[in-house]
Amino acid sequence: MYNDEVMDRYQNPAKNGKMEDFEIKIDEASSTCGDRVVLYIKTDGNGRISNMMWQGEGCILSVVSTDIFCENAIGKEINSLRGQDDLAFVENFPIKISPGRINCVMLPLRAFRRGTKEK
Amino acid sequence: MISDFCKKEDFPIFKKKFNGKSMVYLDSTATTQKPKQVLDAIVNYYEGSNANVHRSVYKLADDATELYENSRSNVAEFIGARSNEIVFTRNTTESLNLLSFTIGESLRKGDRILITSMEHHSNILPWMRLEERGIYLDYVGFDKEGHLDIEDLKSKLKRETKIVSVTHQSNVLGTINPIEEIGKAAKENGSTFIIDAAQSVPHMPFKMKEQYDFVAFSGHKMLGPMGIGVLYGKYHLLEEMPPFNRGGEMIKDVDFHSAIFEDPPIKFEAGTPNVEGAVGLAAAVYYLKKIGMEEVRRHEKHLTSMTLKKLEDLKNVKYYGPRNAEERGGVIAFNVEDSSNLKNDLESKNVKVDRLYHSHDIATFLDERNVYVRSGHHCAEPLMRSLHLPGTARASFYVYNGEEDVEAFVSSLGEL
Numbered sequence A: 001m002y003n004d005e006v007m008d009r010y011q012n013p014a015k016n017g018k019m020e021d022f023e024i025k026i027d028e029a030s031s032t033c034g035d036r037v038v039l040y041i042k043t044d045g046n047g048r049i050s051n052m053m054w055q056g057e058g059c060i061l062s063v064v065s066t067d068i069f070c071e072n073a074i075g076k077e078i079n080s081l082r083g084q085d086d087l088a089f090v091e092n093f094p095i096k097i098s099p100g101r102i103n104c105v106m107l108p109l110r111a112f113r114r115g116t117k118e119k
Numbered sequence B: 001m002i003s004d005f006c007k008k009e010d011f012p013i014f015k016k017k018f019n020g021k022s023m024v025y026l027d028s029t030a031t032t033q034k035p036k037q038v039l040d041a042i043v044n045y046y047e048g049s050n051a052n053v054h055r056s057v058y059k060l061a062d063d064a065t066e067l068y069e070n071s072r073s074n075v076a077e078f079i080g081a082r083s084n085e086i087v088f089t090r091n092t093t094e095s096l097n098l099l100s101f102t103i104g105e106s107l108r109k110g111d112r113i114l115i116t117s118m119e120h121h122s123n124i125l126p127w128m129r130l131e132e133r134g135i136y137l138d139y140v141g142f143d144k145e146g147h148l149d150i151e152d153l154k155s156k157l158k159r160e161t162k163i164v165s166v167t168h169q170s171n172v173l174g175t176i177n178p179i180e181e182i183g184k185a186a187k188e189n190g191s192t193f194i195i196d197a198a199q200s201v202p203h204m205p206f207k208m209k210e211q212y213d214f215v216a217f218s219g220h221k222m223l224g225p226m227g228i229g230v231l232y233g234k235y236h237l238l239e240e241m242p243p244f245n246r247g248g249e250m251i252k253d254v255d256f257h258s259a260i261f262e263d264p265p266i267k268f269e270a271g272t273p274n275v276e277g278a279v280g281l282a283a284a285v286y287y288l289k290k291i292g293m294e295e296v297r298r299h300e301k302h303l304t305s306m307t308l309k310k311l312e313d314l315k316n317v318k319y320y321g322p323r324n325a326e327e328r329g330g331v332i333a334f335n336v337e338d339s340s341n342l343k344n345d346l347e348s349k350n351v352k353v354d355r356l357y358h359s360h361d362i363a364t365f366l367d368e369r370n371v372y373v374r375s376g377h378h379c380a381e382p383l384m385r386s387l388h389l390p391g392t393a394r395a396s397f398y399v400y401n402g403e404e405d406v407e408a409f410v411s412s413l414g415e416l
């Protein structure tokens, strides 16, 4: 299914797991899909992300997108991550996404934006 | 092919190629494709008879009114009703909302409404809104194979149960519910009996019975166009009900501070109606009648039992609903087990996970093979909760599907 890059990450995610010393925890559920993802975020104190992990369940695309999101976030500023362009975000995903599946790929970015609103 | 009267060639959309290949359309539960006969009827209406109905006195307007009213009679005859008992709406959802905002409004605090756990959202939400007024919504459960629990239903029929509203055929489990029996029990209890027939009128012979007070269905799920739906109601009940929407068309007389409403069914058809929709639906009914509804049912049952048999050979596929095709319609919800490492790993860490592919992933996988199935919760979240599932994939059949579609579906699924 999909391609090797996607499936490899799905089977061996880099950032899947619980973080104990998180500063921000974001609980995102999409009842329409049954997806449920928790993001754990730790910062360097200056608005930069020092680590991000996730736990949860979802379709392959949302899980892989979340894992990539967590990995790419490290060292970035919260505000610049929030400000990413949706279209570019979807286009940067390793495979081409059909319109019906955009929400799956968008899951981590939407969760992140919602959970870091007041920061 | 189903019969001499139905050919895939009648459906122009099947000429379309996707990446050079024909599509295998298995989502008729969501909406059906349209035969040329229906499309032609719509074009002919606009080219030959278009005018507003019930209003003007010139010939063209008479033509349009006649076509509209004939469509009503054809739909009425199709389900064994009289034409003044057929209200045209937009779809099943609007038909059920019409009931909620008319007979639903007449319920009082402490009254109860009985539905089932296998309803589509459109037969849940119109009733749930009444809970704010102290009206109770009760749900009938179902067994492991998806048969409605009739004993549970009977025990939940209380003196306060004023409305019983049940789907004739589940759009997920495929279960065909014994509506005659349920209707009898409802009437003995003095309740109003409503049938969501969105998945039955299109797929099997439907005979009107004394115990049926209201029946709702959608044109687009039976080869007709989108935007036209039907509410059948017993005439005397329609007469007693207040109007739903108000405005042009639905009145006999309007004064500054009072109005006299038209008789049913026009009382419930405020504003310019969907004449093209009614005409298209009548053409669809004509098309189905030529095939014969017994034949439609036989054909779908054949494709269903063929599919179930093949799915049982695929060890990683699990389907829901009755095993016996006799007890179900041509809709098959299923999931596929996922044996990938991530989840195994989680399990070894004692994290409980259901090892199923997400239904969207299944649907995308099949989409890449031009097999179109639906995925998700199918607008029946309480049902999904009862099954403890986030969703399923779903394949469904109609008159234009053939054994070749079943083969393509099952062999694609086998590659997963």
Ligand SMILES: Cc1ncc(COP(=O)(O)O)c(C=O)c1O
Pocket: B029, B030, B091, B092, B093, B094, B120, B122, B123, B167, B169, B170, B171, B196, B198, B199, B218, B379
């Ligand atoms: C059983 C059932 N009821 C109601 C509906 C709602 O139909 P519509 O969207 O045409 O109003 C559907 C459609 O999926 C259905 O399957």
